[in-house]
Amino acid sequence: MADAGGPVFRGPVHNSQIAWGNHDVVQNQHPSSGRNLEDLQADMQALLDRLDELGLSPGDAAAIRADAGELLDEASAQAPDSGRLHRLYERIRMVLGALATGAVTGAGAGAAELAHAMLADLQRALP
Template identity: 45%
Template sequence: MNETSGPQFHGPISGSQIAFGNERVDQRQYLGAGLSEETCSRLIAIMQQLLPALGDLNLSAEREATLRRDADEVVQQASSRRPDEGRLRTLVSRIRNTLVAVSAGAVTGMATGVGSSSAELAHTVVSDLYRVLP
């Protein structure tokens, strides 16, 4: 018989929080009902509005590529049968942060080279994302 000093799992573990070797542990896990179909549809529509306009935002090639990957993944996650809400929130947060910087740069004297229509788009997308996924 083998003895170990840790827990043993004989099968898949999902949706669990496990602490081992701690004297005191406080853990919290949010288990919501998940994202509604309407929320996912709205996220997809916002990304479909954003993706074709990325080239107009005058981002660095690296930043644009990152934003494109994040937006594509939002579409992929939101289209899936069981979207990962935590992953979607992370992606949406990163997209908002990038677009807030675009909007702010345009407001402070067009220093970024972004035109007013691009700044308006960035602002609109940020506002829409806050409404859909606060």
């Protein structure tokens, strides 16, 4: 028997987004991968350890080092601000994203693959 007032759920509903009766809907979801801040810190440190392998310009490498340092500081804070963690990740993603997609002239395929893998690891580790 359906309820004419909206959807009926029989059983648990987890990690879902539902909209009905709307004309314009914008939904965002950031599901947790079960990873934690220690994973984020380890992934960020791995990025810093291999940053020179990416062949970035000195300016881009310095920007990533600065943002990564701030991200590591925030992740180790008593009460980390997930919004700030995401903003710092996005700044790092902007630089590495161009490399990962091959948009950086002269970047080797190995550097692009490494950048892509590092971005995927970092994104999965974000809270």
